[in-house]
Amino acid sequence: MMSKSRYLAQAAAAIAAMVMTMPVRAALEYNMPVGVTDVSRQVHDLHMIIFWICVAIGVVVFGAMLVSMIMHRKSIGHEPATFHESTKVEILWTIVPLFILVAMAIPATRVLVEIYDTGGEDMVVEVRGYQWKWEYKYLDASLNEQVSFFSNLATSRAEITNQTTKNENYLLEVDNELVIPANTKVRFLLTANDVIHSWWVPDFAIKKDAIPGFVNEAWTYVEEPGIYRGQCTELCGKDHGFMPIVVRVVPKEEFQQWYAAQLGTDSGDEALAVAQLAQ
């Protein structure tokens, strides 16, 4: 069968490609990114704390299991004991996990409260999900729209259908990036036009659903200028996998220039008023 052998060939090619590219790849990403905001760092820490607690409990539980599997087996002639209850240990292993959980809940609560603190922002951006693209609107203090544009996937069809080689940012590149200033508290208002989408930038530790008819809030304060990529994370139909998010964080002055250029006036009063919010 023609198609089968084509698949096989493809599979073989893929394996070969995998093996060949492996050493080139700088660092294999396998953990939650530390990110570039205070919140993202805290979330990362939280993640690591819980992870290590689980590892520790795992070592104890699986250790006991393994010891028992090795030492208490019939084939080495171990006779079964008959004990089958102990209220004392039951209470013990109810209470101890409870304390561990409380210990986890405290930092978790602290971080959550901070994430929910959307007030005191320096500028507001509306993020609107569509099937299958994002729209960004820069709003002034009374939430009137100043600048807006759509942000579409920029990866070519040819790359997706394997006709050309895939570039480094395959599926994570857009035509118009969201541009925000560094060292600024940016508040996002998220909504959607059709179905539910979800706006996720891992490096900011922001993931918030964009729900048609409702507005969700999120905020970030990025110190490090750079380009940060994310994806839509709520199934939103056919091209859910093809509506990435790219945020370019630039120094404040650069942002002002960019913003003024967007407004089409390089020193319009209005433009400055908004841009100055960023200071």
Added chain:
Amino acid sequence: MSAVIDAHHDDHDHGPAKGITRWLYTTNHKDIGSMYLWFSFIMLLVGGVMALIIRAELFQPGLQFVDPALFNQMTTNHGLIMVFGAIMPAFVGLANWMIPMMIGAPDMALPRMNNLSFWILPFAFTMLISTLFMESGGPNFGWTFYAPLSTTYAPESVTYFIFAVHLAGASSIMGAINIIATILNMRAPGMTLMKMPMFVWAWLITAYLLIAVMPVLAGAVTMMLFDIHFGTSFFDAAGGGDPVLFQHVFWFFGHPKVYIMILPAFGIVSHIISTFARKPLFGYDSMVYATSSIAFLSFIVWAHHMFTVGMPLAGELFFMYATMLIAVPTGVKVFNWVSTMWRGSMTFETPMLFALAFVFLFTIGGFSGLMLAIAPADFQYHDTYFVVAHFHYVLVSGALFSIFGAVYFWLPKWTGHMYNESLGKLHFWLSFIGVNLAFFPMHFSGLAGMPRRIPDYALQFADFNAWSTVGAFVFGLPQLLFLWILVQVIRTGKQATAEVWEGAEGLEWTVPSPAPYHTFATPPVVR
């Protein structure tokens, strides 16, 4: 076809009828149990093939085999078929076979309704699967079918999907009512509640959960139906509704649902471990209390699936704390199992291997569940492959492994033959390797940022996905071996004794192997 003529077949101890009508018209709990189990196995293969299509597409970046529209249908139907078609019916099948035998009852309490509960399922799933061949395509909105993707923006076939869910729900409710009535009313004299086998306890509580939440799912799909066809606006903000309302109703059903898929597993594993450790189950009472606590808590944690929908802070905190609490009773169960093994005299037949792997891998899945419960961290995990890893650990190496274990454990009782132990072990080891190879790397791809439900992904996720795909196929193949083992054991095999396993406890081991068509027509007395 053997005609059923009223005059002449009234001998109650008669064997099964001949031909297909035996299965169509049967009221016998063993027949119905077998049908549930076979149905579930077929669904596992169907859902598994869909999983393999998903995995094949995800083997490398780029679109290769299926287009995104079909991919979404595969994901959706894979989830639905596995949850409602494979895992659930398997547990109901086991309940049918074992509960009457374990409590010394002649049959299920309402045998005709039992037959109805089963026969709805093949019809309902035929209707569901037929939607894949409709012009509009099948359901493509995920097994969680969030509105408005599943209402205003859904393919036409959604109407059939809704009714399939109604039917499957009705079947589950009737099945659960039957099981509760059986357990509460049909126990042999002397079998008090606190003497019931763990599997029976687990099912009693599961059945209660089912009756409590399946109607809520029916309510959810009914509201969808009205939004789609009758112009209501439950999930439409323009008319004052809220898409998030759908999620609340769905998860009020959905979360208890996932425990419905694990509580019977807990029961099964308790039996297997204590049998092969040759020691009574440690902490029977605390097991009962823990199971009940899990069931209770499962009603107040639903919104942990919705941490990112933007709930008010208080809601977010409440659901985080409540969810974390579930680790406590679940931990009690894990500790009790380990203590049951402790200083036992263990042997490692196939059922025991699956049970041990269950404890090990389910706990890993539980740990990732606990991580997901931490709301701020869930903002990073949510809707990534980390979640996919979590639930396949609890569902595949949890629920499904327990079902494999149960089948090996009770097969000799059902068929009268011992299965081939070396093949059983081979099935186990290949499954164990495959499952870990398939699902462990998903933790990494998820943490590294790969969203779920996407047909194509960025290059940095390529390696993990390749491994997952290899693992999925490694896991799929031994399931065919399992089919072979089953066929073999039904046909031939070493004659099994009544007790089957050395020192096994419980009424089911007091009847001959294979268990006669009717058992305990007169109830035994339990001391």
Added chain:
Amino acid sequence: MTEQHAGGQDNYFVPHDSKIPVWIAFGLILFMFGFASFLNASKTGANSNLLLLWIGAGIIGVSLYSWFTNVIRENHAGLANAQLRRSYVWGMGWFIFSEVMFFAAFFGALYYVRNFAVPWLGGEGDKGVSNYLWPGFSPDWASGENPSTYRPGPAETMAAPSSITSWLAYLPFWNTAILLSSSFTIHWAHTGLKSGNRKGLTAWLGVTIALGVIFLFLQAEEYIHAYEQLGLTLGSGIYGSTFYILTGFHGFHVTLGTFMLMMCMVRVLKGHFSPDDHFGFEACSWYWYFVDVVWMGLFLFVYVL
């Protein structure tokens, strides 16, 4: 099929093979498939018919009829021992519980939209920013106004009048009175049955059925009034949605309950039921109480509050 087996009547009666259940399953799928095709066809304006649905309904109806006659026949033949009757009790009890949970979903939805969704859309509460999308919308439940003008709300809602005296002209109030009293009449019918007073049984059962029918009639009147005078329809936003789904499913259950009571009446007239063996009747009466209780909840949360 009515021969007793060796163990005698003390043994739990396990029925033989039965053709009925699989036919019901088959009828159900025809019904559902037919209904779905009909809905889809009517939505696109294509040719639609209900043939499949009626065939399915027919199969279900005939099967249920023979199922119940079978059970009754078995019962008369003395096959149902006390334990089997307890199974029926558990079965009916848990069935009603499942119905309660079905309504709970809709009550929960009502609670959620009234206390969260609608206020948020109107700018109140934690997610009041949502009002940004609906400028000018004020979240007044009793007005039935909707966020979007594409969805015109009703001219008037069904909310209860503010003064108690004007309740006399308020239909739902009378419906409440009717259902409430029907709970008593069915209870008296039951007492009649238990004390062997067949006349009382027949009379009170008849009154209960009549009350049920009157309730349904008034409910239909109310719907017509709502649709024609108030412009309160299924399409008039969340008020109409919750109103109709709750009262509609309740009305459907009253219809079912009334039908069940009528069947009881037929059986009473045929001389069925004895003072100490009448689970068929009891089950119907429980169902009727359940329908009443749901109405009380409805009256409180849908109409009054």
